[in-house]
Amino acid sequence: MSPTTNAGLSNPGSISSLALVFGDDRNRGALRDALDSQGFASAAFDSVQNLWDSLSSGRRYDALIACADKAWSPRRWVNLRSMVKLPILVVVSRDALELASTFDDESINGERIEFATAPVDGAELAMRLRLLHSRRNGTNAPPVEEDLIWGSFHFKRQARVVLVDGVEVRLQPREFEVALILFQNLGKVIGRAEIEAQLFDRPASPGSRVLDVHVTRVRRKLSLGPEKGVRLLTIYGVGYRLVALNPPSEARSG
Known part of the structure; x- marks a missing residue:
């Protein structure tokens, strides 16, 4: 689905450009009218994928509004927080108020997150967004995720991009997560179920080849072979193992 964009006015020095994700067209439409x-x-x-495509094309947003309704799941929240590093306003629908308990304290404390209950009018949205802006510029901002560097591979976690020999290689969100998991576990066998649990909202269907497709693309796009000092092994029936060949150094954060 191609994003539709409202022109809107600018709020200099504050949050002015927003991305809305999840929910149905009616809920998102009501929120956009209130924002207008x-x-x-x-x-x-x-979807997060469509949002990621927009960000990858160069669009920039000051904050994110996530619509939490009956279709919400804890995994959806994990995926959103891992792929998109923006202040978030979570708008919970009235028929799904029990979802508030799924946002555990550990994931909220110190994060740039606010909550509201739908329906929410423009004045309240503006107030919540001002609070997000204050947190973003205050002392409670979350720590910056450190980059992971190994040899010619440089994973920029905040931007969710990877550089190979200094050149950015464009990966889709789940491809980035797969590659990061492999390098974080260099030399270890990582089970399919363990990787899938970090990627998807629900368990993969028996016989699903979705993970294999992601791994194949990562292998090709990052040229994971001896020329880069690594070899990606498929452990049939188990998972994958990324092996260092004459490693220049241990994977490190920086």
Whole structure:
């Protein structure tokens, strides 16, 4: 789905451009109308993948509004927080208020996150977004995730991009996560179930080849072979193992 964008007015020095994700067209439409009334620009997406594609094309947003409804799952939250590093306003629908308990304290404390209950008017949205802006510029901002560097591979976690020999290689969000998991576990056998649990909202169907497709693309895009000092092994019936060949150094954060 191509994002639709409202022109909106600018709020200099504050949050002014927003991305909306999840929920249905009706819920997102109501939120965008409320944002319009307060002069915010917005774009709507029905999945993290579509949002990621927009970010990868160069679009920039000051904050994210996530619609939490009956279709919400804890894994969806984990995927969102791992792929998109933006302040988040979670708008919980009235028929799904029990979802509030799924946001554990550990994932919220110190994070740039606010909550509201739908329906929410423009004035309250503006107030919540001002709070997000204050947190973003305050002392409670979350620590910056350190990059992971090994040989010619440089994983920039905040930007969710990887450089190979200094050149950015474009990976899709789940491809990035697969590659990062492999390098974080260099030399170890990583089970399929363990990787899939970090990638998907629900267990993969028996016989699913989705993970294999992601791994194949990562292998090709990052040229994971002897020329890069690594070899990616498929452990049939178990998972994968990324092996260092004459490693230049241990994987490190930087």
